[in-house]
Amino acid sequence: MPGLPHSLHALVTGGGRGIGRQVASVLAQAGATVTVLGRHRATLDQAVAAGAAHFVAVADVADQAAVSAVIAEASRxxxxxxxxxxxxxxxxxxFAKSDAALFRRMIDVxxxxxxxxxxxxxxxMRDRNxxxxxxxxxxxxxxxxAYVSAYSAAKHAVVGLVRSLALELATTRVTVNAVCPGFTDTDLLAxxxxxxxxxxxxxxxxxxAELAKHNPQGRLVSPEEVADAVLWLCGEGAxxxxxxAIAVAGGEV
Structure with a gap:
């Protein structure tokens, strides 16, 4: 497994389970100090106990003040x-049954x-370049x-943010990317x-099978495959x- 350029501190939101936990584990194995952030301390503590992370930060990412506070603490x-x-x-x-509250939930998180x-x-990051x-x-x-217009709209917004922010930061050594998994074998998909x-x-x-048919490879993506793509983007060579916006989806996109 490739290592990271030096002893780095990685923060993974939603790091207690699924793709997030796998990403945290891969980064920790590559030599990073890893803090996992999420809403449920017990789940985060389990990730630490399993060796997938070193520290926890409890916050709802939709709550800006809470996120700012716990990230400031982790940064110290x-x-x-x-x-x-x-x-x-x-x-x-x-869409006809997707009210404004549903759209807000998808956008907020x-x-x-x-x-x-x-x-x-x-x-x-900008100060340290x-x-x-x-x-x-x-x-x-x-x-x-079909049937996930609110979720899809929110994820399109993420990709747009990544593309725009990357241009703002292009003259720095801060990179901004997205990985875009297809249907992935996690508890969220369950x-x-x-x-x-x-x-x-x-x-x-x-x-x-109904979900796997979207993937030309005819299967679900594994969390490990997504985590490997993330690790590469975090490396010096990237x-x-x-x-x-890199699709990890068996050729679907």
């Missing part, structure tokens, strides 16, 4: 060199959560899917599978990679 241990803005939620509904996290780490910012977006940020089963009467295997 060591300035944050790497931000993985991974925290997210997904809800599905036809999936987009504003990224904004709040970046805002908290960027001043220090070094940083890696990676947002975990989705193929839903690159294309549309909720979507349960929803398909309840609404359609399909079996678990049929529900998984210094010229910025403003990109």
């Amino acid at each position: 241990r060591q300035p944050i060199d790497i931000l993985i803005a991974n925290a997210g939620v997904a809800e599905s509904a036809p 999936n987009f504003m959560g990224v904004v709040h996290s970046i805002a908290a780490v960027l001043p220090s 070094y940083g890696r910012i990676v947002a975990v977006a989705s193929t839903a940020g690159l294309k549309g899917y 909720g979507s599978i349960d929803n398909i089963m309840k609404k359609t009467g399909r079996s678990h295997e049929q529900a998984v 210094g010229a990679i910025t403003g990109q």
